[in-house]
Each structure stands twice: as C-alpha cells, then as structure tokens.
Amino acid sequence: MAIEIEPLITENDRAVARANVRRSSRGSTLGGVFLVALTDAVASLLAVAFVPHLGTGPALAVAAFAVALTTPLLFGISRLATTRAIREGAASAANERRMVAEAHRREFETRLANELEMAEGxxxxxxxxxxxxxxxxxxxxxxxxxxxxxxxxxxxxxxxxxxxxxxxxxxxxxxxxxxxxxxxxxxxxxxxxxxxxxxxxxxxxxxxxxxxxxxxxxxxxxxxxxxxxxxxxxxxxxxxxxxxxxxxxxxxxxxxxxxxxxxxxxAATDGLTGLLNRRSLENKIRALRNEQTSFAFAMADLDHFKALNDAHGHETGDRALRLFAQTLRTLLRDDDLVGRYGGEEFAIVLPGATSRDAADALEHVRVTLPGHVRRAGLPDYTASFGVVEAAIGEDLEAVARRADAALFHAKRDGRDRIVVHSDHGMHEEHNGASQAAGNGHHPDRELADAATPHS
Known part of the structure; x- marks a missing residue:
C-alpha cells in the first residue's frame, strides 16, 4: 500500500494561495491600467518640457517609446510580486495544515492515553x-x-x-x-x-x-x-x-x-503448587460469606509425608505436593476453591455444596490419586480428608477447627479416608482400607502410627 507522505508544500497549498492572491488582486487591475496611463502622461509632459525643439509630435513619439520600455518592466515586477505572494501564501497554508495535523495528533494521543489509563483490565x-x-x-x-x-x-x-x-x-x-x-x-x-x-x-x-x-x-x-x-x-x-x-x-x-x-x-498464590495461599483463600471465603453463599469446607493432608521426605528427599516431596495440587484442580469444579494451608496441608471450599456432596467429590480425588502417583513415577502416597458443612454465620476459624478435627479422626482411624464432622458427630464416608490391604498396606500398623495424626 502506498503511504502518502505529504511534502512540505503541496499542490493544494499552492492552489489555496493562488485563489487568495486572485481575490486580493481583483481591485488592483484597474490600478495597473491607471498606472500605465499615468506613466504615459508623465512621459509625454517630460518630453515636451525637456525637448521643446522636437515639436509636439516627435516628443509624443519619444514618450510612447519610453512607455513601451517601462510597461513590461512594471508588469514583470507585478508578476514577480504575485509569484512571491503565492509562494508565501502556499508556505503559510502548509504551515497551518501542519499545525492542524499536529494538533490532531496531540489530541488523539492525549485522549487515547487518558482512556487507556482508566482501563482496569x-x-x-x-x-x-x-x-x-x-x-x-x-x-x-x-x-x-x-x-x-x-x-x-x-x-x-x-x-x-x-x-x-x-x-x-x-x-x-x-x-x-x-x-x-x-x-x-x-x-x-x-x-x-x-x-x-x-x-x-x-x-x-x-x-x-x-x-x-x-x-x-x-x-x-x-x-x-x-x-x-x-x-x-x-x-x-x-x-x-x-x-x-x-x-x-x-x-x-x-x-x-x-x-x-x-x-x-x-502475592495471592503459593509459589510451589500455584494454589491460593492461606490469606487469599480466607479472603475468598469471606466474600462467600458476604454473598450469603453456603459452602462445604475440607482439610486435606498427605499421609506419612515426613517419611516420604526423609526417605526420598525434599525434591520428591515437592513433586508430591505439586501432583496432589494438580489432581485437586483437575477433578474439582472450576468454582471450587483450593488453597495450600501450610506444609502438606490443603484447604478446599466447595460453594453451594453439602458435606455429603463434598465427601463424594473428594472420594473421586482420593481413589484417582494413586493412579496419578504411579504415572508420575513417584513413591506411593495417599491423602486423608476432614469435611464439614459451614453453618450460617459460623466463624471461619470455627469452621476450620471442625474440619481439622475431622481430619485428625481420619488420620487416627487409619488414613487414606474421608471423615465428616456434623451435628451428629464424626462419621466416616469413605476409606481405602480394602484398597490398602490389596496393595500391601497394613491398616493396623497405620493405626499405631496415629500418635502423630497429621503425618
């Protein structure tokens, strides 16, 4: 595409200048004729006065000759003046055009900058x-x-x-x-x-x-x-x-x-897992409270995480945490909130869900996790969950304490299971005891390990 870069003075500028000169010179045409006639008369008088011996006829002839010589000179001077006026007018028109264009650009830049500065996203x-x-x-x-x-x-x-x-x-x-x-x-x-x-x-x-x-x-x-x-x-x-x-x-x-x-x-996410950090998760829970949205709350913890870290190193432990976080994000709903509460402990918020809904959703996570672990080439590990249904007006700390108590019972009762805390007390919704036995795990030994339940 040809880009039209305008020269300093365009043909349009010259046309505008010519039109302006024509308008301004309309009254000067008669003046030019009068000037020529006046020149003729003056030349005649001078010829008669200074050359009296030639007589009137020859004197007039000398005067006519003088007029013939001066008239083209006068018209030439007039033409030069007109050309100069057109050139100066064209330059003035070009300068005015550039000033208008520059003003337009500055206005465009200013308006655009102001609006973009107000854009929040x-x-x-x-x-x-x-x-x-x-x-x-x-x-x-x-x-x-x-x-x-x-x-x-x-x-x-x-x-x-x-x-x-x-x-x-x-x-x-x-x-x-x-x-x-x-x-x-x-x-x-x-x-x-x-x-x-x-x-x-x-x-x-x-x-x-x-x-x-x-x-x-x-x-x-x-x-x-x-x-x-x-x-x-x-x-x-x-x-x-x-x-x-x-x-x-x-x-x-x-x-x-x-x-x-x-x-x-x-600032809002955990650097290792990419999940919400504790502060951000709590802020979002407060927003749910302000909107009067009911929700189920769960605490999750990787079983025997310290032993995994000690046996296989912190890099393997970090991979295990990231994999668990990815499993939660993949299997839960888009509007469910998942955060890392600290260490190997995670918090899950399921808006609009009952404790039974949450337990069913987390059971899907629990039974799917071992397959993800094997495909990732990580040492076997499981997770335990404590679930509550937040009561209307219940303080967030109270909700978290109840979920943590349910998680404690899941750990104490053998790990790799889901325990719900309700008005009727603690009750187990799902567990992996049969799966653990089939995989060579020993629930009785894990029960003995429950002296340190969050591990």
Missing part, C-alpha cells in the same frame, strides 16, 4: 483499541493480533470492519509475522508483487495492499495491527502515525496490566 484496553481503530480508519478492515502469555500463539483480539469481516491474516505466531520479527511498520502495495509478505496471497478477497504495525509489550513484540485495502491504495501517512501511536500506547498499557496481574497472582 485487558478487555477494557481492547475495547478502547477497537473504537480508536474505527475512528482512525473508518470504513477499513482492521484487526489486532496478540500473543498469549506463552508468546507462542497469536489470537485475533480486535476486529474493526464495516462488514464485521477481518482482513484475515493467517499468521499463528509472532515469529511468522515480518512486522513482528522486524519490529518495524511493514507496507505492501500489491500482494501479488515480488518481495511482499507471503501471508497476503491466496486470501478470499483476492489481491490487496496492506499495512502492518507491530505491537510491543515491555520491549518485546507480541502482536500486530493489520489492515488491508485495494492493490496500490494510497494510505495517509498521518493515519500510519496514529496506528503507531495506538500500538505503542496500547502495548504499554497491556504490559503494565500484565505486570500488575502477575504481581497480584504471586
């Missing part, structure tokens, strides 16, 4: 980008492709088009995009020409021209603003600058939001 940033594109390139097909957090895949995040159809860039990763690889604006006049991006060819709309503006976040190119038009279409250079401004400011805001989100995530 990526969806709001992308909405601003879409509206800015519609105003910058009305009637054009434009799309914004951005990489995901892995920076390996591009996704179409914004489309601005009168028919809702995107330009259809097929690149799948930043490495496939020339603009992203080079971190430079790329302009292509004709998709069928030599030396253009091969991704422009073979599109349903046929031949096209294109402009691609890279989007960078924290110095790394992660996407592109892509627009197409008819082959050899002229694209206003000022609009390219607006696209660059949009790419730069949107990239900067997205980068800031991602850093903030990452920082918040690090």
């Amino acid at each position: 990526e969806p709001e940033v992308l909405d601003t980008v879409e509206r800015a594109l519609a105003g910058t390139l009305p009637g054009a097909r434009v799309e914004v492709l951005l990489a995901d957090n892995s920076h390996a895949h591009l996704a179409r995040m914004v489309v601005s088009s009168p028919d809702a159809e995107p330009p259809g860039c097929p690149v799948n990763s930043p490495d496939e995009c020339p603009a992203a690889r080079r971190s430079q604006v790329q302009r292509f006049d004709d998709s069928d020409a030599l030396g253009v991006c091969p991704k422009l060819r073979g599109r349903p709309q046929g031949r096209c021209s294109a402009v691609c503006v890279p989007v960078s976040i924290m110095g790394r190119t992660v996407g592109v603003i892509h627009t197409t038009d008819a082959p050899n279409a002229v694209f206003d250079g000022a609009r390219v600058q607006d696209l660059q401004t949009l790419a730069n400011q949107a990239g900067a805001r997205l980068g800031m939001l991602r850093i903030m989100a990452e920082t918040q995530l690090q």
Whole structure:
C-alpha cells in the first residue's frame, strides 16, 4: 500500500494561495491600467518640457517609446510580486495544515492515553483499541493480533470492519509475522508483487495492499495491527502515525496490566503448587460469606509425608505436593476453591455444596490419586480428608477447627479416608482400607502410627 507522505508544500497549498492572491488582486487591475496611463502622461509632459525643439509630435513619439520600455518592466515586477505572494501564501497554508495535523495528533494521543489509563483490565484496553481503530480508519478492515502469555500463539483480539469481516491474516505466531520479527511498520502495495509478505496471497478477497504495525509489550513484540485495502491504495501517512501511536500506547498499557496481574497472582498464590495461599483463600471465603453463599469446607493432608521426605528427599516431596495440587484442580469444579494451608496441608471450599456432596467429590480425588502417583513415577502416597458443612454465620476459624478435627479422626482411624464432622458427630464416608490391604498396606500398623495424626 502506498503511504502518502505529504511534502512540505503541496499542490493544494499552492492552489489555496493562488485563489487568495486572485481575490486580493481583483481591485488592483484597474490600478495597473491607471498606472500605465499615468506613466504615459508623465512621459509625454517630460518630453515636451525637456525637448521643446522636437515639436509636439516627435516628443509624443519619444514618450510612447519610453512607455513601451517601462510597461513590461512594471508588469514583470507585478508578476514577480504575485509569484512571491503565492509562494508565501502556499508556505503559510502548509504551515497551518501542519499545525492542524499536529494538533490532531496531540489530541488523539492525549485522549487515547487518558482512556487507556482508566482501563482496569485487558478487555477494557481492547475495547478502547477497537473504537480508536474505527475512528482512525473508518470504513477499513482492521484487526489486532496478540500473543498469549506463552508468546507462542497469536489470537485475533480486535476486529474493526464495516462488514464485521477481518482482513484475515493467517499468521499463528509472532515469529511468522515480518512486522513482528522486524519490529518495524511493514507496507505492501500489491500482494501479488515480488518481495511482499507471503501471508497476503491466496486470501478470499483476492489481491490487496496492506499495512502492518507491530505491537510491543515491555520491549518485546507480541502482536500486530493489520489492515488491508485495494492493490496500490494510497494510505495517509498521518493515519500510519496514529496506528503507531495506538500500538505503542496500547502495548504499554497491556504490559503494565500484565505486570500488575502477575504481581497480584504471586502475592495471592503459593509459589510451589500455584494454589491460593492461606490469606487469599480466607479472603475468598469471606466474600462467600458476604454473598450469603453456603459452602462445604475440607482439610486435606498427605499421609506419612515426613517419611516420604526423609526417605526420598525434599525434591520428591515437592513433586508430591505439586501432583496432589494438580489432581485437586483437575477433578474439582472450576468454582471450587483450593488453597495450600501450610506444609502438606490443603484447604478446599466447595460453594453451594453439602458435606455429603463434598465427601463424594473428594472420594473421586482420593481413589484417582494413586493412579496419578504411579504415572508420575513417584513413591506411593495417599491423602486423608476432614469435611464439614459451614453453618450460617459460623466463624471461619470455627469452621476450620471442625474440619481439622475431622481430619485428625481420619488420620487416627487409619488414613487414606474421608471423615465428616456434623451435628451428629464424626462419621466416616469413605476409606481405602480394602484398597490398602490389596496393595500391601497394613491398616493396623497405620493405626499405631496415629500418635502423630497429621503425618
């Protein structure tokens, strides 16, 4: 796509200046004629006065000759003055045009920066980008492709088009995009020409021209603003600058939001397992309380974790914790909350669930865990669970104490089981005694080990 970079003084500037000179010189035409006539009269009088011996006729002839010599000079001077006036007028018009364009750019940058600064998340940033594109390139097909957090895949995040159809860039990763690889604006006049991006060819709309503006976040190119038009279409250079401004400011805001989100995530999650940390989990439970949402609460603990750590090393212990966390996330519902409470102890919150619902869900986790452990190549280990149903208005610490007491009973009664604490006392919902016997475990020995129940 040909990018129209306007010269300092354009033909339009000259045309405006010529029109202005014509308007201002309409009253001066008669003045010019009068000046010529006056020159003729003055020359005649001077000839008669200073050359009296020639007579009137020859004196008038001398005067006419003088007029013939001076008239072209006067018109030449007038033409030079007109040309200079046009040149100065054109320069003035060009300067005014540049001032208007610069004012437009500053206003666009300011408004865009203000709105992006108010955006609290990526969806709001992308909405601003879409509206800015519609105003910058009305009637054009434009799309914004951005990489995901892995920076390996591009996704179409914004489309601005009168028919809702995107330009259809097929690149799948930043490495496939020339603009992203080079971190430079790329302009292509004709998709069928030599030396253009091969991704422009073979599109349903046929031949096209294109402009691609890279989007960078924290110095790394992660996407592109892509627009197409008819082959050899002229694209206003000022609009390219607006696209660059949009790419730069949107990239900067997205980068800031991602850093903030990452920082918040690090502050809210456990570094080893990626689960919520204790503080974050308790904050979410308080939010459930404020919303008057009922929930079941469970404490989980890996059985004989200290022995596993001592026998196989802390790295194996860390792998065991991560695997258990992954198993919980995989098998529980998306809206269930899972957090690491400390050490090998985990807390699970199941909104809207009864204690029986929670016990059934955790039984699925309990019986699935051994298979995950074997596939991961880890030493065999199991988990015990204590489950309660939070009463309305019950203090969070009281809920946790009851769940911890149920977990204590699960450990004391042989581990690898689920114990529910209710108004009717403790009762066991599920256990792995038969499974443990089949695997060579000895429940009686584990009962003897229950002197240290949280192990």
